[in-house]
Amino acid sequence: xxxxxxxxxxxxxxxxxxxxxxxxxxxxxxxxxxxxxxxxxxxxxxxxxxxxxxxxxxxxxxxxxxxxxxxxxxxxxxxxxxxxxxxxxxxxxxxxxxxxxxxxxxxxxxxxxxxxxxxxxxxxxxxxxxxxxxxxxxxxxxxxxxxxxxxxxxxxxxxxxxxxxxxxxxxxxxxxxxxxxxxxxxxxxxxxxxxxxxxxxxxxxxxxxxxxxxxxxxxxxxxxxxxxxxxxxxxxxxxxxxxxxxxx
Amino acid sequence: xxxxxxxxxxxxxxxxxxxxxxxxxxxxxxxxxxxxxxxxxxxxxxxxxxxxxxxxxxxxxxxxxxxxxxxxxxxxxxxxxxxxxxxxxxxxxxxxxxxxxxxxxxxxxxxxxxxxxxxxxxxxxxxxxxxxxxxxxxxxxxxxxxxxxxxxxxxxxxxxxxxxxxxxxxxxxxxxxxxxxxxxxxxxxxxxxxxxxxxxxxxxxxxxxxxxxxxxxxxxxxxxxxxxxxxxxxxxxxxxxxxxxxxxxxxxxxxxxxxxxxxxxxxxxxxxxxxxxxxxxxxxxxxxxxxxxxxxxxxxxxxxxxxxxxxxxxxxxxxxxxxxxxx
Amino acid sequence: xxxxxxxxxxxxxxxxxxxxxxxxxxxxxxxxxxxxxxxxxxxxxxxxxxxxxxxxxxxxxxxxxxxxxxxxxxxxxxxxxxxxxxxxxxxxxxxxxxxxxxxxxxxxxxxxxxxxxxxxxxxxxxxxxxxxxxxxxxxxxxxxxxxxxxxxxxxxxxxxxxxxxxxxxxxxxxxxxxxxxxxxxxxxxxxxxxxxxxxxxxxxxxxxxxxxxxxxxxxxxxxxxxxxxxxxxxxxxxxxxxxxxxxxxxxxxxxxxxxxxxxxxxxxxxxxxxxxxxxxxxxxxxxxxxxxxxxxxxxxxxxxxxxxxxxxxxxxxxxxxxxxxxxxxxxxxxxxxxxxxxxxxxxxxxxxxxxxxxxxxxxxxxxxxxxxxxxxxx
Numbered sequence: 001x002x003x004x005x006x007x008x009x010x011x012x013x014x015x016x017x018x019x020x021x022x023x024x025x026x027x028x029x030x031x032x033x034x035x036x037x038x039x040x041x042x043x044x045x046x047x048x049x050x051x052x053x054x055x056x057x058x059x060x061x062x063x064x065x066x067x068x069x070x071x072x073x074x075x076x077x078x079x080x081x082x083x084x085x086x087x088x089x090x091x092x093x094x095x096x097x098x099x100x101x102x103x104x105x106x107x108x109x110x111x112x113x114x115x116x117x118x119x120x121x122x123x124x125x126x127x128x129x130x131x132x133x134x135x136x137x138x139x140x141x142x143x144x145x146x147x148x149x150x151x152x153x154x155x156x157x158x159x160x161x162x163x164x165x166x167x168x169x170x171x172x173x174x175x176x177x178x179x180x181x182x183x184x185x186x187x188x189x190x191x192x193x194x195x196x197x198x199x200x201x202x203x204x205x206x207x208x209x210x211x212x213x214x215x216x217x218x219x220x221x222x223x224x225x226x227x228x229x230x231x232x233x234x235x236x237x238x239x240x241x242x243x244x245x246x247x248x
Numbered sequence: 249x250x251x252x253x254x255x256x257x258x259x260x261x262x263x264x265x266x267x268x269x270x271x272x273x274x275x276x277x278x279x280x281x282x283x284x285x286x287x288x289x290x291x292x293x294x295x296x297x298x299x300x301x302x303x304x305x306x307x308x309x310x311x312x313x314x315x316x317x318x319x320x321x322x323x324x325x326x327x328x329x330x331x332x333x334x335x336x337x338x339x340x341x342x343x344x345x346x347x348x349x350x351x352x353x354x355x356x357x358x359x360x361x362x363x364x365x366x367x368x369x370x371x372x373x374x375x376x377x378x379x380x381x382x383x384x385x386x387x388x389x390x391x392x393x394x395x396x397x398x399x400x401x402x403x404x405x406x407x408x409x410x411x412x413x414x415x416x417x418x419x420x421x422x423x424x425x426x427x428x429x430x431x432x433x434x435x436x437x438x439x440x441x442x443x444x445x446x447x448x449x450x451x452x453x454x455x456x457x458x459x460x461x462x463x464x465x466x467x468x469x470x471x472x473x474x475x476x477x478x479x480x481x482x483x484x485x486x487x488x489x490x491x492x493x494x495x496x497x498x499x500x501x502x503x504x505x506x507x508x509x510x511x512x513x514x515x516x517x518x519x520x521x522x523x524x525x526x527x528x529x530x531x532x533x534x535x536x537x538x539x540x541x542x543x544x545x546x547x548x549x550x551x552x553x554x555x556x557x558x559x560x561x562x563x564x565x566x567x568x569x570x571x572x573x574x575x
Numbered sequence: 576x577x578x579x580x581x582x583x584x585x586x587x588x589x590x591x592x593x594x595x596x597x598x599x600x601x602x603x604x605x606x607x608x609x610x611x612x613x614x615x616x617x618x619x620x621x622x623x624x625x626x627x628x629x630x631x632x633x634x635x636x637x638x639x640x641x642x643x644x645x646x647x648x649x650x651x652x653x654x655x656x657x658x659x660x661x662x663x664x665x666x667x668x669x670x671x672x673x674x675x676x677x678x679x680x681x682x683x684x685x686x687x688x689x690x691x692x693x694x695x696x697x698x699x700x701x702x703x704x705x706x707x708x709x710x711x712x713x714x715x716x717x718x719x720x721x722x723x724x725x726x727x728x729x730x731x732x733x734x735x736x737x738x739x740x741x742x743x744x745x746x747x748x749x750x751x752x753x754x755x756x757x758x759x760x761x762x763x764x765x766x767x768x769x770x771x772x773x774x775x776x777x778x779x780x781x782x783x784x785x786x787x788x789x790x791x792x793x794x795x796x797x798x799x800x801x802x803x804x805x806x807x808x809x810x811x812x813x814x815x816x817x818x819x820x821x822x823x824x825x826x827x828x829x830x831x832x833x834x835x836x837x838x839x840x841x842x843x844x845x846x847x848x849x850x851x852x853x854x855x856x857x858x859x860x861x862x863x864x865x866x867x868x869x870x871x872x873x874x875x876x877x878x879x880x881x882x883x884x885x886x887x888x889x890x891x892x893x894x895x896x897x898x899x900x901x902x903x904x905x906x907x908x909x910x911x912x913x914x915x916x917x918x919x920x921x922x923x924x925x926x927x928x929x930x931x932x933x934x935x936x937x938x939x940x941x942x943x944x945x946x947x948x949x950x951x952x953x
Contacts, residue, residue, distance in 0.1 A: 073947070096870070270892045294695055297788075511692065
């Protein structure tokens, strides 16, 4: 456990105030005869009201960790509590519904549905929850207006620029007011200026007192916007602080 | 979903609508196009079993209407030309009524000859009688003369001869008279034979001779009768019954008979007799060269009087109850 | 979610129309070929169905169909009439003959002799003239297919003279009849007349047509007649079935049409399967995202089912409409006379379409369900 330097609060039971709490999360992958351990007993608390960065090189295990934290990948060992719920003790369907209700996703490639317009794309989580279609659209348009692209609501994704598509994706992540927002490389496809604008926007709309926001990134252009940066190396958290450690 | 008319989608709205409408029309087409295979009632009434036999054991047969006397084909005893036909088809005749007359001129001339011969014979008889009287008186005169010289013996003998010859002549003439009378009688019979008469009372059914035609006693290879007649009051019907069915027939029970083409007019016909001889089935339609392997029992029934429904020679369908012995 | 699925499907026009075409093509092929097949083999029963009045057909033991018959002795009619439950029975003659038409052509015809008195055995309807013309001497009624075959130049057949077995025959009416399997010219005439037209054989009576008494079913009556007379008695439907079976047993038609129908099915599976798989593969990321966001597998399944359902509805509808148009547009052609679409056939093709979509949809869905939601982060 030589790599663990900080966050002594993470040792022992979960702090009930923590948005996400992982204890001893380990994940193995089988590659032929070999078993590769990607995560080595991660103990971590993520707090609400903060913009938390998860930073690491490719292959450091950050994608695996974020997947486990938001309930789409089972850990080999350990437990994960999201707002106090031990999500991997839920049944399959309950877990899916938990995600639908509590987590907003922003994917690197946006994954918008090309044949429905921006507002409908943004409304997908509401529609999946069973909200009436017109109401869902209205709420989605309101969210798009907060993101300053209300006038693009009726356009199809391929009629929008990359930054606009990103905003639609953000709207989709936030439209159902989830308590946890997970954001995968939000700036990777954008130039520096757009990236900063998107991050400012995210900070504006996604960060709230009762909401946790995790951003997976290795884009050093935006490290200064973080409230907290977690560095993952070879499956272990090697840094936890407001700023990146020296040498990165 | 509110339909936005300005923004109708071909693939999401128009095509499904076309598909649904098309399916409805196709369904209508398919159901209206299904073939009509319902069973229909025949337009014309076929021969049906009578109601009281509908679901009982019965035997069906077909037959032909005939006169109760059966059909009489009137022939001629002598050959000759027809000089007169006295009846028409449909005439009712009494027994002995003249039907037609054959040329009788030869017979009549023979009769006339015979009559002349009778007259001649009668004259010969009276001549012979007077000759005999004369001879007898002369002989008596000679016999009353006692003087042998006055009358020679020879004269007496001659007178006796004459008397006897006169007797002979008389007998001869009488014989000739009888012969002539016999000839005349025979000529009269002949004349009578040339007049053809009805053998029984009945109805004339066909007349196949006309004045001037030649009738022959041979009866002809064509075998067409000169006149056909029969007793049509009442009519009989001769029903053919397949020999396989024959044992089932309840002989003696009345049959239900209907004419072809008027099957709804069924009548009850009373049993007359069954023919003792089982005969090959005579088919009215097939050719004479037909080979036959079907034999039929012929049963005869008497038809009730019905104005013109049944006619001689007509085909009929008949239903007869089956006997209780049959299943 | 369903409308999103539909939008996803129709958003990709190429694949959507590819899927619709695949289903429509399969439906058309299966429905149309089955329709022609059924109609073709039902031609074996048309002679039976052309006689609208007979409940039961009685024939010699060895007779098989209306055309393959062995005549009986004429007393068979009376034997049948003797059976209780027989309301009526009439003779019926069917035989082949050769006819010389007015312009000297030789043509094989089938002669149908119907009962003289009742004309039972004639088709229900006449195209021109009426059944009463048979009361005139030497009359025959020709069927409408025969008109097309014998009078190709389109002149009216009425009052045309034919020569049959050295006898004169004059066409005086045209019957509305469904043609036989061989589309042979059929001449209807009285039984007694038919005896003259058909070269002589010992027995002539091909069939006895029987009407059942009220309260007696045709099947019951047929059994009763068989028991009582030793002849073969078939109800109308049985005898129609015999005609169909005869064609099935003696021709390669079922095999050929079966192959075509199977091809339609296989082509449908291939086109639809490939297109559907491509479509799903194109959209696998979106499906993955939906799964991550929180759409259950059951809902995903319903989405794919809705997509398959829409494709099926449109494709099936167009295919059936295509078949209807085909049958409708050829209905005036004498070869296709009386063709109809049995209602069972669209249901069969519906089942086939459902099978194709279920099979291909299941294959496509398997890919979606196997997608790990975690893959969206890679």
